[in-house]
Amino acid sequence: MPLLNFDNVDLGHGANIVLPGLTLSFQIGERVALLGQSGAGKSTLLAEIRRRLGNTAAWCPQGHGLVPLLSVYHNVYMGQLERRAALANLFNLIRPRRDAWQAIETLTQELGLEGLLRRPVEQLSGGQRQRVAIARAFYQQREIFLGDEPLASVDPHQALRLLERIQARHATSIVALHQHRLALSHFDRVIGLRDGRVVLDAPARELTLAGLDALYPDAAKTKVEAKDETRDEDRAAPAT
Amino acid sequence: MNAPPGLLRGKSPGLTLARRSLALILLCLLLLPFADLRVIAVDPWGELWRMLQGFVWPDFFALENPFYAIALTVSVALWGTFIGALLGFPLALLFHHSRLIRGFCAFVRAIHELFWALLFIQVFGLSAVTALAALAIPYAGIFAKVYAEILELTPRAPTDALPSGVDRLSRFLYAELPLVWDRLASYTRYRFECAMRASVLLGFVGLPTLGFYLESAFREGRFGEAGALLWVFYALIATLQWWGHRRLLPILLIGAVFCLGPWPDVDGDLLWRFVSQDLWPAPLLHGDLAGMGSWLAGLPELLPAIGNTLLLALMGTAGSLVLALLLWPLASRHFGRPWQRVGGRLMLVVLRSTPELMLAFIFLLMLGPSMLPAWLALALHNGAVIAFLVARHADGLKTGMTDLPASGRYAYELLPRLYPNLLALICYRAEVIMRETALLGMLGVATLGFYIDSSFQYLMFDHAFFLLLVTAMLNIGIDVISRRFRPREVPLDDPCSR
Numbered sequence: 001m002p003l004l005n006f007d008n009v010d011l012g013h014g015a016n017i018v019l020p021g022l023t024l025s026f027q028i029g030e031r032v033a034l035l036g037q038s039g040a041g042k043s044t045l046l047a048e049i050r051r052r053l054g055n056t057a058a059w060c061p062q063g064h065g066l067v068p069l070l071s072v073y074h075n076v077y078m079g080q081l082e083r084r085a086a087l088a089n090l091f092n093l094i095r096p097r098r099d100a101w102q103a104i105e106t107l108t109q110e111l112g113l114e115g116l117l118r119r120p121v122e123q124l125s126g127g128q129r130q131r132v133a134i135a136r137a138f139y140q141q142r143e144i145f146l147g148d149e150p151l152a153s154v155d156p157h158q159a160l161r162l163l164e165r166i167q168a169r170h171a172t173s174i175v176a177l178h179q180h181r182l183a184l185s186h187f188d189r190v191i192g193l194r195d196g197r198v199v200l201d202a203p204a205r206e207l208t209l210a211g212l213d214a215l216y217p218d219a220a221k222t223k224v225e226a227k228d229e230t231r232d233e234d235r236a237a238p239a240t
Numbered sequence: 241m242n243a244p245p246g247l248l249r250g251k252s253p254g255l256t257l258a259r260r261s262l263a264l265i266l267l268c269l270l271l272l273p274f275a276d277l278r279v280i281a282v283d284p285w286g287e288l289w290r291m292l293q294g295f296v297w298p299d300f301f302a303l304e305n306p307f308y309a310i311a312l313t314v315s316v317a318l319w320g321t322f323i324g325a326l327l328g329f330p331l332a333l334l335f336h337h338s339r340l341i342r343g344f345c346a347f348v349r350a351i352h353e354l355f356w357a358l359l360f361i362q363v364f365g366l367s368a369v370t371a372l373a374a375l376a377i378p379y380a381g382i383f384a385k386v387y388a389e390i391l392e393l394t395p396r397a398p399t400d401a402l403p404s405g406v407d408r409l410s411r412f413l414y415a416e417l418p419l420v421w422d423r424l425a426s427y428t429r430y431r432f433e434c435a436m437r438a439s440v441l442l443g444f445v446g447l448p449t450l451g452f453y454l455e456s457a458f459r460e461g462r463f464g465e466a467g468a469l470l471w472v473f474y475a476l477i478a479t480l481q482w483w484g485h486r487r488l489l490p491i492l493l494i495g496a497v498f499c500l501g502p503w504p505d506v507d508g509d510l511l512w513r514f515v516s517q518d519l520w521p522a523p524l525l526h527g528d529l530a531g532m533g534s535w536l537a538g539l540p541e542l543l544p545a546i547g548n549t550l551l552l553a554l555m556g557t558a559g560s561l562v563l564a565l566l567l568w569p570l571a572s573r574h575f576g577r578p579w580q581r582v583g584g585r586l587m588l589v590v591l592r593s594t595p596e597l598m599l600a601f602i603f604l605l606m607l608g609p610s611m612l613p614a615w616l617a618l619a620l621h622n623g624a625v626i627a628f629l630v631a632r633h634a635d636g637l638k639t640g641m642t643d644l645p646a647s648g649r650y651a652y653e654l655l656p657r658l659y660p661n662l663l664a665l666i667c668y669r670a671e672v673i674m675r676e677t678a679l680l681g682m683l684g685v686a687t688l689g690f691y692i693d694s695s696f697q698y699l700m701f702d703h704a705f706f707l708l709l710v711t712a713m714l715n716i717g718i719d720v721i722s723r724r725f726r727p728r729e730v731p732l733d734d735p736c737s738r
Contacts, residue, residue: 009670055403065401069418078398082405133401206698236572 033183034176036193060137062148068122079139145170268558280608294463302465308693315496317435320375328383335388349381351714367504559619567627667726
């Protein structure tokens with residue numbers, strides 16, 4: 001069943017077109033990994049997918065989009081901000097709602113944030129913030145998960161665990177990431193972008209790690225590989 | 241072989257700024273002969289010596305009951321700021337949407353707190369309402385502008401991360417306000433410090449704050465008592481971070497209510513008559529436009545007053561620039577030994593904390609009534625404010641070459657990096673200096689403020705109100721000019737610098 005279709009459309013910000021003449025379609029129930037260098041157009045594509053899907057998709061933005069001064073609880077609560085009246089939201093700032101508190105406590109336990117509910121996000125480590133951002137996306141309780149590098153600031157072991165959680169909760173997921181091994185091992189389909197063009201679109205099982213290098217200009221090749229190697233070192237079962 | 245470029249020739253931004261500043265100083269020097277800078281007092285040094293004695297050996301036992309004056313000063317500052325923030329915040333939300341609101345805010349903040357006080361005294365007498373309104377009204381305009389600027393810089397990421405369909409209030413409370421809360425709070429805190437000074441000044445028009453006792457002590461030559469009161473005030477400012485702690489604020493606010501007073505009996509008819517008739521020229525109210533000519537002729541001579549006001553503002557600005565350039569190294573970690581730095585910093589804090597009218601008043605007693613005391617006061621106070629901020633900025637910089645002599649460090653390492661910011665601060669400050677020049681008229685310098693003060697004294701409210709409008713227009717004009725003059729490329733991220 002098709003989820004959405006791009007048929008030769010130009011995507012970008014105003015007059016600045018990042019992805020010209022894009023033709024691409026997504027299916028319901030598909031797990032898609034978006035690969036490519038920064039600046040290749042992943043964020044632009046995800047933003048447009050998010051715009052089209054509206055509130056049927058949970059969203060986990062690049063750089064987390066958290067509010068440092070607010071507690072973990074309030075940051076996660078923001079995932080359902082549109083479902084309650086303004087006054088209820090206002091009161092929740094002063095006194096947390098019992099139902100929301102319990103739901104969020106369960107969620108944060110699942111993500112390894114137990115005991116941090118009252119802590120302001122500004123006091124958390126990078127990895128903890130990342131997990132708060134994912135908790136917020138979970139709290140939106142949608143069928144579809146859209147993530148712009150939701151695993152960027154966690155170690156490889158945690159990235160694997162978090163990705164499994166994400167996919168257990170969402171039948172459909174479209175995720176931009178840098179971890180090539182994860183892209184091959186945990187996704188159905190890999191889309192590779194380079195300079196605003198789709199240069200790769202294939203089932204993950206047909207791809208190899210070496211094949212993914214085509215996404216990166218030669219100058220950066222060795223560096224990216226080295227980085228990827230260190231990230232993936234303690235994970236078994238490479239797709240090659 | 242090419243000849244090196246001539247004096248101040250070149251297109252680098254540093255040279256452009258240097259040319260601009262020199263032009264400002266040159267203009268000031270050219271106009272200086274028109275200013276009345278006579279020393280009229282018989283024995284200025286003897287007077288200064290007696291004042292210094294009073295300051296060094298303060299006579300705390302001469303203070304009869306300072307606690308009421310202290311409590312009133314703090315209470316007025318606290319509630320004036322609080323009400324100002326309450327009024328200013330909603331205005332800030334509309335600030336960028338409505339030209340009318342921007343104009344209104346520019347107008348209310350263009351008139352100095354003391355002039356508002358003079359206006360309200362006519363209706364509410366020497367009461368708490370006068371004091372609070374005098375602070376809260378101009379502060380509402382200032383808060384509206386600065387809050388709006390801060391809110392404009394709210395990071396967008398958390399808002400973008402929200403699901404769609406979130407209502408405006410929830411979006412504001414969750415994804416916008418918490419991100420700028422610290423900056424709003426720190427600006428409000430800085431404004432409270434300004435309010436403390438303004439609250440002291442209200443004593444000069446007769447409200448029984450610390451300034452009232454200060455003025456009478458100085459005027460009657462009881463310098464020991466005056467010194468003691470000044471020390472009390474400095475101690476209040478220096479300990480602000482402890483007694484004005486965030487957690488103590490609710491208690492302070494509630495306690496302050498009981499210290500405020502007296503509350504006036506407002507006569508509604510009188511108030512209405514004042515607003516609808518007394519403030520306006522009589523011919524205008526009767527629809528007699530021909531009569532306006534003679535009304536205008538009856539005004540005090542405006543052009544010399546405006547000329548004096550502008551000249552004093554220019555002298556004050558140029559003086560602050562020169563003093564700031566000279567003073568900032570005193571408080572910077574790049575110069576001098578630690579003990580010298582402590583001394584320098586202390587001096588700047590004292591100059592900065594003393595209300596400029598107070599400084600002018602002290603110089604006036606010393607030097608007699610001319611523009612000189614007003615100029616000294618403006619330049620010293622504002623120069624110290626800017627020097628302090630520049631020193632703080634300098635302390636955040638690392639010098640590249642460590643073993644340069646002090647002059648090299650000043651001229652080659654630090655000043656080129658600090659100067660755009662310093663000049664931008666001066667331009668922001670020009671508006672403040674302009675407000676203060678008008679105010680110094682109350683001490684007898686023939687600026688617009690002098691005529692406003694005397695019009696109020698002779699109960700010619702229509703004249704006073706007209707002159708207030710002229711003053712406000714001048715201030716708004718100066719604000720526009722200084723914004724043009726100010727270096728554009730400097731991000732002034734510290735709102736407390738205004």
